[in-house]
Amino acid sequence: MANAAWVTTHHPATDFGDELDAELELACRAVLLVATTMASRVTVANLRHGRAILEPARDFAAEHGSLVSVLATWNPDRIDLVIEPAVTGPQPEVDLAGAPRARPIPARTTRRAITPA
Numbered sequence: 001m002a003n004a005a006w007v008t009t010h011h012p013a014t015d016f017g018d019e020l021d022a023e024l025e026l027a028c029r030a031v032l033l034v035a036t037t038m039a040s041r042v043t044v045a046n047l048r049h050g051r052a053i054l055e056p057a058r059d060f061a062a063e064h065g066s067l068v069s070v071l072a073t074w075n076p077d078r079i080d081l082v083i084e085p086a087v088t089g090p091q092p093e094v095d096l097a098g099a100p101r102a103r104p105i106p107a108r109t110t111r112r113a114i115t116p117a
Contacts, residue, residue, distance in 0.1 A: 020049050027057040027068070030083045035064035042083045043071070050079035057081060 023044075030042040047053070050070070058068045065087060071080040 024053040031061045044081045
């Protein structure tokens with residue numbers, strides 16, 4: 001998929017709080033990738049504490065004009081987060097590298113819209 005990114009890394013964590021912070025940091029970095037148009041969509045995969053960080057991640061995304069959606073995984077104890085732009089207006093005709101886009105990004109009507117408080 002053109003102009004999409006996968007954010008993966010391994011953070012050796014010593015306790016629950018460290019793991020939670022590391023996963024929230026991954027989600028926030030993914031939001032910033034989308035917010036700065038470095039990627040049109042980012043998936044942060046296989047999060048152990050994804051449900052615990054979901055609301056803070058959605059709040060951060062809303063502040064930066066993005067949406068956070070949840071994807072189920074094969075493991076019921078883990079989830080994937082998908083970050084996309086909240087605004088579905090006209091998209092640029094070229095990506096940041098200057099290459100023409102193959103097709104415009106479709107509006108996501110099935111995702112829950114987040115409005116800043």
